[in-house]
Amino acid sequence: MAKNQEKTLRVGLAGLGTVGAGTFKILQANADLITRRTGVRIVVTAVNARNKGKDRGIDLSSVEWVDNPIDLASHPDVDVVVEAMGGENDPALSLVRMALQNGKPVVTANKALLAHHGVDLSRISEKHNAPLMFEAAVAGGIPIIKMILEGLAANNISGLYGIMNGTCNYILTTMERTGENFSDVLEEAQKLGYAEADPTLDVGGGDSGHKLVLLGALAFGCQPDYQNLSVEGIDRLSAEDIIIAGEFGSRIKLIGQTVKLEDGRILQMVSPCLVPRTSPLAHVDGVLNGILSQGDFVGLSFVEGRGAGEGPTASAIVSDLMDLANGVNGPVFGIPADQLQSSPSASRDDWTGEFYMRLVVQDLPGVIAEIAPILRDHQISIESLIQRGRSADQPVSIVIITHQTTGKNIRLACQEIADLPSVLDDPLTLPILKI
């Protein structure tokens, strides 16, 4: 904070899109409340975006426009930088790095940046005693980072399970409600603005993965490790999968889970899963996010809310700014960067539990007799089996619910099953959550 303005925190705002403009609006609309709660006036003094002439629905007449976002890192009238441009590389990376090197705290909503450069940035943050905060980067308005770092801080966390992508959850909820297929619902979601023109990062699971590695770092004190993440998206799911899951008392959700295994390794995995209707995660509908955590003393905790959009995300950014105004300053991932463990990460192979397996096969006698020995050879026993879609010359779906097995057994069995001439597509396998 500038010495001559003890009671003012001056913000340099890079990016004036959904998140940046939203941040500007809250700081204006709730200025009195924010000052009452912190004793500090938080004001935007300088901004940057790509297009200076764009109407953003905010009055920028009292703030300075800088031509290069990097200039905010050394601007004399900026005490803290808010990075709301996005992207894992420049200019966001250089801006954050340089601001921290100059001793200026940074608040960001950029999960991709932190998932890829979190360790490096946390070292710089510590070296220059400049906090780096990112409540907005995971699950938007849900205060999951403060919950892990503060509310659950006394617990050993054994697992976190989250629905962290509103686009995927909207698509899955709509598929269930309407019986439509993935591609049709995706197209509608794009028209409604719930899905990006290029939906790959969302529906492929990468966006959930970015968020998951940040939660894993906070929960387990390990380096954010996007490389060792198993990621599967929702694009291979059919309306039939959702209906059959329902018949087994479950709903299908895209779940990011990070779990400490008995041997101490950390499993990080994003995958569509069957979630029993008794789980609070099963009731997170539409664009909402929800996260279930398990701590050794607190037990299960569940939070749900809006994971994206202008208001929720900007609300999280401003909560970080208020923490800075209150003097909060700690390591980025809760413990010093050089103590973050690079623990060997477990993969989907290590996930243990029951699986849903859908095979698309030719409707010929003897197909099941070919599949059964492969399952047996990989220690997979069948809990139930159903067959759907019988009409002349049409492929049929066989759905198998397995007893408990490992992801590795499932993978190896599926490789062999996929090679059978009567099997027409790669098998789809979904873990069945029991939480």
Ligand SMILES: NC(=O)c1ccc[n+]([C@@H]2O[C@H](COP(=O)([O-])OP(=O)(O)OC[C@H]3O[C@@H](n4cnc5c(N)ncnc54)[C@H](OP(=O)(O)O)[C@@H]3O)[C@@H](O)[C@H]2O)c1
């Ligand atoms: N939207 C959400 O609900 C949400 C939720 C959680 C986290 N986030 C994260 O928040 C960040 C921002 O997202 P957003 O939705 O606000 O994005 P957005 O609406 O596309 O806004 C991005 C802003 O950054 C500016 N910008 C982009 N590239 C730039 C560059 N190279 N140089 C200067 N300015 C640049 C753009 O300028 P112009 O306006 O002039 O084009 C725009 O103002 C991302 O990291 C995103 O992952 C977003």
